[in-house]
Amino acid sequence: MRITVRPPERAAERAEPRPGPAADGVARVDRRTKNLTKRLRPGEIAVIDHQDIDRIAAEALVARRPAAVVNASASISGRYPNLGPEIIVSAGIPLIDDVGPHVMTLARDGERLRVEGNVLFRGDTPLAAGKLLNLPAILTAMEEARAGLSEQLEAFVQNTMEYLRKERDLLLDGVGVPDVRTDFDDKHVLIVVRGYHFREDLKTLRPYIREYRPILIGVDGGADAILEAGYKPHMIVGDMDSVSDEALTCGAEVVVHAYRDGRAPGLERMSALGRECVVFPAAGTSEDVAMLLADDKGAKLIVAVGTHANLVEFLDKGRGGMASTFLTRLRVGGKLVDAKGVSRLYRSQISTGSLLLLIGAALVTVVATALVSPLGGLYWEVLRGYWDSFVFWVQGLFS
Structure with a gap:
C-alpha cells in the first residue's frame, strides 16, 4: 500500500484530527534515526525522516519508549516488506506516517509538541498531518509489498x-x-x-x-x-x-x-x-x-x-x-x-550434573579421609569447637 503525500504547504491547513491516541512531550528531531535514538528519552516525541523503517531502527526506537513517532516519509513505500512499522505499532507506540518533509523544519528539537490522532500540534496550531498507521493497514501494505519483491x-x-x-x-x-x-x-x-x-x-x-x-x-x-x-x-x-x-x-x-x-x-x-x-x-x-x-x-x-x-x-x-x-x-x-x-x-563440555557429581565425590573423599586418619578425631574436635562457638554467638544475640 502506497500512502499519498499531501503537498507540504497545505498539509497543516487541512489537518483535522482523526480519532486516535493523544500524546504530549518534548520533540526530538533528526533526519537520521540512528542519531536520534541516542538522545531520545521515554515519553518524548520522535520526529524522523525515514523511508521504509527497518527492523533495527524500529527496535532502537521502541527501546527508548517514545510517546509517539512522527515520520516525514512513508514508513512503508511498497518497495519491499520492511519490518519496522509493525514492531513500532505492536509496541503500542502511535506512528503518524508520511506527514511530509516540511515537518523537519517546522518542528524544533527540544520544544514541547502534542500529537492528537493523526496530527502534530504546537499548542493549538497544527504543524503536520499524516496517516495514523494501525496493524491491519500495515499487514495489508506488507502483502502488497511482497508482490513487488522481484x-x-x-x-x-x-x-x-x-x-x-x-x-x-x-x-x-x-x-x-x-x-x-x-x-x-x-x-x-x-x-x-x-x-x-x-x-x-x-x-x-x-x-x-x-x-x-x-x-x-x-x-x-x-x-x-x-x-x-x-x-x-x-x-x-x-x-x-x-x-x-x-x-x-x-x-x-x-x-x-x-x-x-x-x-x-x-x-x-x-x-x-x-x-x-x-x-x-x-x-x-x-x-x-x-x-x-x-x-x-x-x-x-x-x-x-x-x-x-x-x-x-x-x-x-x-x-x-x-x-x-x-x-x-x-x-x-x-x-x-x-x-x-x-x-x-554448543554445549558446555562440563555439564551441571557432572559438576555436582564431582563436588559430591570430593566431599565424600574428604569425609572418608577424616574418619580413617589418625588425626581425624582432632579435626572433628576442632570443627565441634567452631560449631559450639557459633551456637553460643547466636544465643547471645537473643539473650
Whole structure:
C-alpha cells in the first residue's frame, strides 16, 4: 500500500484530527534515526525522516519508549516488506506516517509538541498531518509489498555484481587488508553488530565466551554492546559514527573503515581522542570489513552476533550496499557461524550434573579421609569447637 503525500504547504491547513491516541512531550528531531535514538528519552516525541523503517531502527526506537513517532516519509513505500512499522505499532507506540518533509523544519528539537490522532500540534496550531498507521493497514501494505519483491531482488543481484567488480581482488585474494597487531591465527572470533537480537545472542553465548575466550570485535556500536555485556572488545571496526568515546578509549585496537577513494571521516574523531588506528579502505559495510579482516588473518572460526543472516534481513536495510555482505559471507565460507547456530549446537563440555557429581565425590573423599586418619578425631574436635562457638554467638544475640 502506497500512502499519498499531501503537498507540504497545505498539509497543516487541512489537518483535522482523526480519532486516535493523544500524546504530549518534548520533540526530538533528526533526519537520521540512528542519531536520534541516542538522545531520545521515554515519553518524548520522535520526529524522523525515514523511508521504509527497518527492523533495527524500529527496535532502537521502541527501546527508548517514545510517546509517539512522527515520520516525514512513508514508513512503508511498497518497495519491499520492511519490518519496522509493525514492531513500532505492536509496541503500542502511535506512528503518524508520511506527514511530509516540511515537518523537519517546522518542528524544533527540544520544544514541547502534542500529537492528537493523526496530527502534530504546537499548542493549538497544527504543524503536520499524516496517516495514523494501525496493524491491519500495515499487514495489508506488507502483502502488497511482497508482490513487488522481484524488483528488489533484481536490484540486489545488480548491486552484488557491481560490488564484485569493484572488490574482486579483495574478495578473492585479500589484496588491501592492512596489518594489525591483534593475533587472530587459529583462534575463535566473535563479531558483534548492533543488529537483530544482539543482546539475546550475547547472553546466550556466555558459556561459549567463557570457555573459548574468542577475540571480541565490535562493529561501531557493537563495541558498546560488548562493554554492556560485561566484556572488553579486543578490536573495534567501523566508521566511528555510532560508537561511544568510552569504547574507543577502552584499549581496543581500532580499525577505521574508509571509502575506496581514501576518505575516512572516522580519522578526525580518532585524532581528537589521541588514539592510533589502522585504516582499511573498502567498499561495502563495516560488518564486511570485520569479517574479511578476521578471515585474512587466520581466524579458525567466526561467530557473528546481530549480523544479517537471511534474505529478508538483507533487504530490510533497504540499501544496495548490503549486497557486499552477501558476497563477504560467501568469501568467508565455512568459518562463519551465526550466533543462533552456536547457541543451539554448543554445549558446555562440563555439564551441571557432572559438576555436582564431582563436588559430591570430593566431599565424600574428604569425609572418608577424616574418619580413617589418625588425626581425624582432632579435626572433628576442632570443627565441634567452631560449631559450639557459633551456637553460643547466636544465643547471645537473643539473650
